[in-house]
Amino acid sequence: MEIFLFRFDVTNKGLAFILNEQIAKDMYPHLESMLYDLVESLSSVLERYKVYNKERTIFSGVIHADGQAEVTLSKGLGQYIDAYTKNQIIFNHGKLIVDICTKVMDGRITECNRC
Numbered sequence: 001m002e003i004f005l006f007r008f009d010v011t012n013k014g015l016a017f018i019l020n021e022q023i024a025k026d027m028y029p030h031l032e033s034m035l036y037d038l039v040e041s042l043s044s045v046l047e048r049y050k051v052y053n054k055e056r057t058i059f060s061g062v063i064h065a066d067g068q069a070e071v072t073l074s075k076g077l078g079q080y081i082d083a084y085t086k087n088q089i090i091f092n093h094g095k096l097i098v099d100i101c102t103k104v105m106d107g108r109i110t111e112c113n114r115c
């Protein structure tokens with residue numbers, strides 16, 4: 001089992017950022033601002049590569065049953081992206097988005113435990 005955190009989907013109008021519904025509902029305002037900046041920046045980078053994308057989802061993040069987070073590009077897309085952009089920009093931004101998502105999840109769990 002894995003927990004869906006986010007994904008970027010290719011649309012006719014560009015890219016759409018889809019966030020886990022519960023995380024979006026529980027989002028803290030200060031983290032939402034950080035998330036927005038990351039998503040906007042990452043979208044502009046991914047936009048350049050969507051012509052090479054063969055799937056609806058171009059980039060996504062999940063947490064696996066063992067608690068490990070993973071961000072992935074759509075299959076085959078990595079061959080079109082230089083190593084610096086892929087590792088230092090795309091995957092780093094993805095990791096930061098995962099960190100924000102897990103802070104929201106952890107924060108809400110802590111709040112619920114106090115109830």
